[in-house]
Amino acid sequence: MNFNFLSPVSDTVLAHNQLLSPLCLGQKIKIHSEQQGIPDLNNVKIVILGVLENRNDINYIGEDFNLNEIRKSLYTLYPGNWGTNVVDLGDIEKGETAEDTYFALKETLTLLVENKIIPIIIGGSQDLTYSAYRAYDSLIPMVNIVNVDKSFDLGDTSKPINNTSFVGKIVLDEPYNLFNYSIVGYQTYFNSQEEIDLMERLYFESYRLGEVSNDITLVEPVMRDANIVTVDLGALKASEVSLRQKVSPNGLDGKEICAVARYAGISNKVSSFGIYEYKPSQDDEITAMLVSQMIWYFIEGVNCRVNDDDFSKSENHQKFITLAESHELIFYKSTKTGRWWIEIPFLANVNNKLKKHTLLPCTHQDYLDACNDIIPERWYKAYQKNSV
Incomplete structure (x- = not known):
């Protein structure tokens, strides 16, 4: 170099x-x-x-x-x-x-x-x-x-x-x-x-x-x-x-x-x-x-980095699905580290920037909030940005 x-x-x-x-x-x-x-x-x-x-x-x-x-x-x-x-x-x-x-x-x-x-x-x-x-x-x-x-x-x-x-x-x-x-x-x-x-x-x-x-x-x-x-x-x-x-x-x-x-x-x-x-x-x-x-x-x-964001194998994560304000929210929890992600859906009719289902890092509290019908703010902003 x-x-x-x-x-x-x-x-x-x-x-x-x-x-x-x-x-x-x-x-x-x-x-x-x-x-x-x-x-x-x-x-x-x-x-x-x-x-x-x-x-x-x-x-x-x-x-x-x-x-x-x-x-x-x-x-x-x-x-x-x-x-x-x-x-x-x-x-x-x-x-x-x-x-x-x-x-x-x-x-x-x-x-x-x-x-x-x-x-x-x-x-x-x-x-x-x-x-x-x-x-x-x-x-x-x-x-x-x-x-x-x-x-x-x-x-x-x-x-x-x-x-x-x-x-x-x-x-x-x-x-x-x-x-x-x-x-x-x-x-x-x-x-x-x-x-x-x-x-x-x-x-x-x-x-x-x-x-x-x-x-x-x-x-x-x-x-x-x-x-x-x-x-x-x-x-x-x-x-x-x-x-x-x-x-x-x-x-x-x-x-x-x-x-x-x-x-x-x-x-x-x-x-x-x-x-x-x-x-x-x-x-x-x-x-x-x-x-x-x-x-x-x-x-x-x-x-201390751990490769815990490979979701191709089901044994690497647990999947949780909940409904909040009529949105189906899908969460993933790493079995290696216990860290959480939430899925941002791909909007097929929109020319979005990502062109795929994207996993957004989140907290366990975001999942608990979603279970209580509260949409996590990070998900909402990413979803809206994806729709622009």
Whole structure:
């Protein structure tokens, strides 16, 4: 594989790594260095990839940044009982323009995802998610994105792309490959009513911060259906992060964001995980350590993946049929993991996007609700979207 756009991990970080215990993660993974070059990616499942682009941040004032503190923190952690090979590929530097960086990221991600390697992207501004989405143009026909964020980022699409409008660009730009967009942990006062109404009209899914904090397991089926997961560090509460990273007194706490990262890792479909809006400062250690722990939990999740979504053999699942509001709802429960799915019927008279019966991840509670004549909201939105 040819990665022309990558620069090696800095010698400062590598020197720091040499002083660590041989049991630490930094000593267990392969690292792209000036001396050794890019490691062989045969049998590698996960790569860490920095992207040093932040010029389309609406608050950009010309500052550069690096990811040295995150790497130092990550390398000091101890790996779990993992059988997964991890490589730190280094960084994609800023291009001549932001569009050059987008192109470099898109090409690199396409190559990785094509080869069944999961990139963990640590980035500057979250508009880089647009490139992550475009990397799938030649790979799969329909993409599902989950955004862990305080705001929807639909923005004003008549203006050039920035870190508050990239989702609007994803929705409106051709080719139209977006099937579903879900937001986890949004805070209503950071979103206009027009945007909230638009999310409803597009049958996209949104989970408020209160819902997620009240029951973090809501996130699991949403992640199970995602191809791309993108995290804005602005979704974290101010008490969890360093000075320049503080956005809001409310937000997800460290434990919750690590649970979210693990759910993303466990999902068999997630093939790209991005952590964005990192802003180093003098008191940077705490944010760097939290990002490192998110990466750790994502890798842990990937190691815990179970192929439980093969429904071709009846012994792999139990089937349940119930009636809710005159709709026949068909549920499946995996005998391996106990996870649940609900069937979205194929509408033969409609030119729908999926052309087949589709299984949508859901919760046991969705099944219990259906038994009480309540249609699960995820099913309703997917059904309506399928009918458009």
